[in-house]
Amino acid sequence: MSDLLAARAQMGTSLAFHIIFAALGVGLPLLMCISEGLALRTKNPEWMALTRRWARASAILFAIGAVSGTILSFELGLLWPTWIKFAGSVVGPAFAFEGFAFFLEAIFLGLYLYGWDRLTPRAHWLCSFPIWISGLLSAWFIVSANSWMNTPAGFVIKNGKVTNIDPIQAMFNPSTPYETIHMILACYVATGFGVAAVYGWSMLRGKRDGYRRKGLMLALAIGAIAIPLQIISGDANARFLNDAQPAKLAAMEGLFQTTKGAPLQIGGLADPATGKVYYALEIPRGLSWLATFDANATIRGLDSFPVNDRPNPLPVHTSFDGMVASGFFALFTGWLFWLLYFLRKRKLPQNRLLLICIVIAGPLSFLAIELGWMVTELGRQPWVIYGYLRTADAVTTAPWLNISFLVFTVIYVILAIALIFFLLRLARTPLPKMEWAELAAGQARSQQQQMPV
Amino acid sequence: MTLAYVILTILWLSLIAYAVLGGADFGAGFWDLLYIGNKDVSKRRHEFINHALGPVWEANHVWLIFLIVGLFTAFPSVFSTLSIVLFLPFTLALIGIVLRGAAFIFRVYGTRSDKYGAIVWGTVFSFASIITPFILGASAAAVASGRIRVTSAPVQADMTGSTWLTPFAIVVGLMAIALCAVLSSVYLSVEAKQAQDKELEDMFRLRAIIAGAVTAVLGALGLYLSTSEDPLLWQGLLGHAIPVVIATMVVGLATAAALFMRHYRIARVLVIIETAGLLGSWGISQLPYLIPPDVTVESAANSQSVLEVLLIGTIIGMVLLLPSLYYLFSVFKLPYPAPGKEREAKNSSVKSV
Ligand code: HDD
Ligand code: HEM
Ligand code: HEM
Secondary structure, eight states: OOHHHHHHHHHHHHHHHHHHHHHHHHHHHHHHHHHHHHHHHHOOHHHHHHHHHHHHHHHHHHHHHHHHHHHHHHHHHHTOHHHHHHHHHHHHHHHHHHHHHHHHHHHHHHHHHHOTTTBOHHHHHHTHHHHHHHHHHHHHHHHHHHHHHHSOOSOEEETTEEESOOHHHHHTOTTHHHHHHHHHHHHHHHHHHHHHHHHHHHHHTTOOOHHHHHHHHHHHHHHHHHHHHHHHHHHHHHHHHHHHOHHHHHHHHTOOSOEETOOEEESSEEETTTTEEESOEEETTHHHHHHHSOTTOEEOOGGGSOGGGOOOHHHHHHHHHHHHHHHHHHHHHHHHHHHHHHHTTSOOOOOHHHHHHHHHHHHHHHHHHHHHHHHHHHHHTTEEETTTEEHHHHSOOOSOHHHHHHHHHHHHHHHHHHHHHHHHHHHHSOOOOOOHHHHSTTSOOOGGGGSOO | OOHHHHHHHHHHHHHHHIIIIIHHHHHHHHHHHHOOSOHHHHHHHHHHHHHHHTTTHHHHHHHHHHHHHHHHHHSHHHHHHHHHHTHHHHHHHHHHHHHHHHHHHHHHHHHHHOHHHHHHHHHHHHHHHHHHHHHHHHHHHHHHTTOOOOOSSOOOOOOSOTTTSSHHHHHHHHHHHHHHHHHHHHHHHHHHHHTTOHHHHHHHHHHHHHHHHHHHHHHHHHHHHHHHHOHHHHHHHHTTTHHHHHHHHHHHHHHHHHHHTTOHHHHHHHHHHHHHHHHHHHHHHTTTEEETTTEEHHHHOOOHHHHHHHHHHHHHHHHHHHHHHHHHHHHHTOOSOOTTBOSGGGGOOOOOO
């Protein structure tokens, strides 16, 4: 493997790993905040038990999130020193502010996870607010930095030097509103459907008690609210790309030739060698219409870019369609559930097929996040800062990147195995007695109370 | 003082915060490994450390993140250069940090039911806790030593250790381990006394004194080596940093005295000042250079507009952060009442997650 390829592979692996925990880090605190709030209001021990379980899982998930995020911060310099010199000098503050958001998150997380028997119930619940708010903020800051890589702004290049730097303008670059909204919604979609999948699974195996039903309903409520917004915002993203990054759009859609009245190609393999898309379902003029609302508009194809400025459409197109398909699958599943629920006078639908769909929608939502990032990152190639710095020029001169890639991959595999092991064990621990006095924060503490159940 | 120096001071304070908070976490791992003996005490000590670290380790860890992002925002070229030259030690330190964080959380979860997992992750935790401060210390020494040259030619990765495995760097690395050990044993003696566990208290006290003595010896050795290996640092220490150097030495002695007389809370304050003094004297001694002898603070600073935004953001951030941090520590580490804090929990002792 060449050093460049090894660096890209290591960066991609690290980000793909981190994003799972990042999404949960944004989503889970909101779930906990709502369920603990409901618990305090209704004094229903099942809500409290749910909250405690989620908190327990969060303790591990957040730790791995912090660890994998730390790897990333180092890698920005270790693998891409030229990039960090450029990006740091322009959008550095976005990373620094993200650091503050992490800080607040970590502090209140410590209070929340370890403070069950030290805080009053109300204080404990209040601690969940800064967690989800700062999770949201950190996602906003980091994605705005990524948006800057796609549509660089806030500086001028004079005689090869970066000058006239305006970091605020850099953070609020043209892509920022599109990307940040889409990503933050994605966190709620993925957490919602992901958690729902867990309870769907236990229902399929016959455990249909009130505790699991509550878990399923709350998670699916969040997922079902977020998913239509997600699709609408994704559509806006794509339309924006038509102006901002036409090469990415062409790769996403597998459009090789600039075309008037371009068709929408769904699925299929976009082969850059032959310049054709095989096995795709074609909707005439669909792309032109979607991208501009004018069925006869001209859309730039890959051929309008110099050969060495073209991203590879094969993975980009496939990833894009995978994301969209996952999104629609989640939409139908989530909405079918609520439709049936209200049609049947608020009785939880327990149809096997629907439950199976719910179990599938969870992993698919996480897959959609991964694929969406592949679209963004691979579609930006060969640039790392679009139009200014090529990936090949950004990579470090240090040797042994293959070994580094190998070592970090092993670390991720070990972390993943250990994590799954501990989470499964957590899932198998018997549920606590559903009694309010046993579960609420700051209450009588018997032996069992000393830990979140 | 220019804006660049203001930001540098903030970064240096974060470094000190990481050292006194995160460093103690490393030290806890160090003691974990060394201890052989009575099973029961060992188990209690283990749980004690888990309990002491649980709520705060992630917050402690974020200082490091803050340091990194602050460095590449305020001094982008410095971060870039160091990332290339010190590629290998940074990668190793990173692996250590990662394994340590993961191992700690897995160990806490592992202790309750499966012994084997707890032992494996416990060992990983300890080794990572020793290697990481060593490498970070050695890397700091590499920077201070003036062996990293930044000229018009592109810098190269140092894969053989000619900058970061010199005798001087090794001594500084060892000293970093010893310092972490001192920090953690001083903090743990405070907590042991609070929990009224006399046996643990005595144990941590003794260790604090021994580790403190080792730190002092290594410090003297490092100073001696710097006369020949690192004249720049030596001159700096004798020059504008001399007041801080002397103060640090005095505080070191005072810490030992406080420990000896079992005034643990005072010792805790003193050891924090001691650490700040050590890092501070290094920082002051190498001014105006960031990477001596070629890169100065002013030459490496990012543009004024970015530094301004960074400073304003940092002030806003600190206004939110410091009270929160104080609240965290007052709930878990301080004996005073705080709003929302349960009263009975005041003298609760060992508890796991
Ligand atoms: C739950 C996950 C999820 C779902 C269901 C969707 N997306 Fe998405 N998408 C993401 C998760 C995501 C993401 C991982 O969050 C990305 C990567 C970068 C970003 O900002 O969001 C993304 C990027 C992304 C981009 C590239 C943005 C850029 O590079 O500037 C486009 C054009 C779309 N999406 C469009 C859509 C459309 C039309 C969807 C309709 C179903 C859709 N997404 C569903
Ligand atoms: C967390 C979700 C993300 C995922 C899954 C992701 C995925 C990837 C992948 C697959 C690559 C390799 C692309 C290639 O070289 O072909 C990459 C590269 C990179 N990403 Fe991302 N990315 C994410 C977010 C971010 C963010 C938020 C930033 C910065 C703020 C970022 C910065 C970079 C950089 C600097 C590179 C290396 C240069 C390059 O290959 O273009 N990424 N990412
Ligand atoms: C779109 C991509 C990203 C999103 C949405 C995101 C979001 C988050 C969130 C919500 C957390 C805290 C939750 C948790 O610990 O599980 C987190 C942790 C972290 N992330 Fe990311 N992140 C992204 C990419 C990155 C990148 C590119 C970096 C590298 C600079 C990074 C660095 C970190 C660090 C250092 C932490 C640990 C903070 C701590 O110690 O608590 N993240 N991220």
